[in-house]
Amino acid sequence: MNPALANLKVVLVGTRYGGNVGSVCRAMANCGLSELRLAAPSPDITWEFAERMAVHATGILAARKTFPTLAEAVADCAAVVGTSRRGGLYRQHSTDARAAVPDLLAAAAKAPVALVFGREDKGLLNEELLLCTHVVRLPASPDYPSYNLAQSVVLLCHEFYRASLGPAALASPEEEVSPPASSKMRQTMLGKWRDMLLATGFTDEERATHMMEGFGRIFARGAKTEADMRILMGLARQAGWAAGGREPRP
Amino acid sequence: MNPALANLKVVLVGTRYGGNVGSVCRAMANCGLSELRLAAPSPDITWEFAERMAVHATGILAARKTFPTLAEAVADCAAVVGTSRRGGLYRQHSTDARAAVPDLLAAAAKAPVALVFGREDKGLLNEELLLCTHVVRLPASPDYPSYNLAQSVVLLCHEFYRASLGPAALASPEEEVSPPASSKMRQTMLGKWRDMLLATGFTDEERATHMMEGFGRIFARGAKTEADMRILMGLARQAGWAAGGREPRP
Numbered sequence: 086m087n088p089a090l091a092n093l094k095v096v097l098v099g100t101r102y103g104g105n106v107g108s109v110c111r112a113m114a115n116c117g118l119s120e121l122r123l124a125a126p127s128p129d130i131t132w133e134f135a136e137r138m139a140v141h142a143t144g145i146l147a148a149r150k151t152f153p154t155l156a157e158a159v160a161d162c163a164a165v166v167g168t169s170r171r172g173g174l175y176r177q178h179s180t181d182a183r184a185a186v187p188d189l190l191a192a193a194a195k196a197p198v199a200l201v202f203g204r205e206d207k208g209l210l211n212e213e214l215l216l217c218t219h220v221v222r223l224p225a226s227p228d229y230p231s232y233n234l235a236q237s238v239v240l241l242c243h244e245f246y247r248a249s250l251g252p253a254a255l256a257s258p259e260e261e262v263s264p265p266a267s268s269k270m271r272q273t274m275l276g277k278w279r280d281m282l283l284a285t286g287f288t289d290e291e292r293a294t295h296m297m298e299g300f301g302r303i304f305a306r307g308a309k310t311e312a313d314m315r316i317l318m319g320l321a322r323q324a325g326w327a328a329g330g331r332e333p334r335p
Numbered sequence: 336m337n338p339a340l341a342n343l344k345v346v347l348v349g350t351r352y353g354g355n356v357g358s359v360c361r362a363m364a365n366c367g368l369s370e371l372r373l374a375a376p377s378p379d380i381t382w383e384f385a386e387r388m389a390v391h392a393t394g395i396l397a398a399r400k401t402f403p404t405l406a407e408a409v410a411d412c413a414a415v416v417g418t419s420r421r422g423g424l425y426r427q428h429s430t431d432a433r434a435a436v437p438d439l440l441a442a443a444a445k446a447p448v449a450l451v452f453g454r455e456d457k458g459l460l461n462e463e464l465l466l467c468t469h470v471v472r473l474p475a476s477p478d479y480p481s482y483n484l485a486q487s488v489v490l491l492c493h494e495f496y497r498a499s500l501g502p503a504a505l506a507s508p509e510e511e512v513s514p515p516a517s518s519k520m521r522q523t524m525l526g527k528w529r530d531m532l533l534a535t536g537f538t539d540e541e542r543a544t545h546m547m548e549g550f551g552r553i554f555a556r557g558a559k560t561e562a563d564m565r566i567l568m569g570l571a572r573q574a575g576w577a578a579g580g581r582e583p584r585p
């Protein structure tokens with residue numbers, strides 16, 4: 086795990102619903118984050134709901150830190166990242182979250198960075214945005230631009246988790262498991278298919294080349310690796326063998 | 336709204352919790368999607384919870400289509416995209432969701448594409464993955480790799496929504512509101528600051544150049560646009576004026 090993730094502190098301001106707090110804990114754990122801070126949480130939070138939604142992330146919930154104000158919750162942080170979807174004096178200077186993440190992750194390699202999320206109903210107040218060194222936004226449909234609190238958290242934390250991985254960690258395991266098939270292997274496979282198409286009577290010598298153009302096109306789109314070639318050659322061999330004792334189709 | 340989004344159908348298989356169904360509806364609306372399909376949903380779904388979590392997306396919930404099996408739910412779709420976090424026979428051929436999205440969005444411009452999400456507890460079964468033309472995964476912490484169902488949905492739908500926007504739509508409004516300041520404007524601003532530092536007695540002629548190196552460095556990091564320059568020049572003018580009637584600091 087990239088150690089910068091441990092410096093990312095999720096700060097929820099004025100949160101009201103326990104289910105959201107618990108869902109936030111789970112999202113944090115999914116994305117490799119561990120420290121939750123609550124600034125001025127509602128006294129009406131139902132902690133039972135929070136525990137239920139945290140599922141296997143109740144450790145984060147139990148270790149949460151609570152502060153009377155946002156200023157106190159972010160006092161030790163070198164960067165304070167507010168999330169906002171609205172326009173306005175400070176908000177117009179927001180940056181697309183994805184574009185902001187690489188620099189912020191680099192900052193978190195050196196010092197704590199706060200990721201601040203506002204109230205379920207009205208987000209962050211202007212005086213809270215003034216505490217922020219960065220304001221980021223998550224693109225959303227203009228018809229319904231307001232993500233649920235825990236959804237905003239998972240979208241932003243997922244960006245950080247992705248950025249914390251090297252490109253190799255995101256590559257398809259497929260590509261690692263089987264190397265790309267060479268042109269030679271591909272030609273061998275197509276030769277075995279030609280033999281099989283003749284043995285099964287699917288085509289004859291006259292039309293075989295034309296037919297193989299079709300299969301060549303299909304396999305070029307769908308079969309890329311050595312493992313793919315072995316599957317196709319195995320079938321050709323087996324079908325040719327099975328057809329050996331029969332008369333070709335007229 | 337990119338018309339390809341309307342061709343993306345969210346398909347939930349064997350879903351059990353109404354709250355999840357509702358949260359999925361909201362996430363879909365946030366990301367510009369509109370059609371929800373349920374394949375073999377649990378008979379115990381609490382629709383009241385679903386409505387509560389859908390908030391302003393109850394229209395999607397009300398218009399949902401229900402099918403007895405996944406095969407029937409995706410019958411009209413040209414591409415069927417399964418989501419999976421586990422390894423296994425078909426699962427090892429999964430692709431990182433972000434990498435797969437551009438091609439899938441292009442496919443959705445021509446025909447319906449199903450985005451398929453499995454059960455809360457055990458995801459998609461192997462026979463369901465066989466119906467999929469693509470399998471995608473969302474990177475997650477190895478310590479807790481299982482996202483909540485609605486969180487998976489918002490992460491994937493958000494990728495599609497982003498991809499549906501041009502880069503211009505994601506750019507910072509800041510950059511659109513005020514053009515980058517020219518070098519000339521920057522030099523004018525720094526000249527006014529030099530005057531002000533002298534007028535206020537913050538520095539003297541001898542040390543002014545050295546001091547301006549410091550301010551030059553600070554402003555180069557933080558002040559980029561014409562609007563920034565106007566703010567800084569306004570302050571210099573005002574502070575110089577306010578200092579006019581006083582003796583410089585010794």
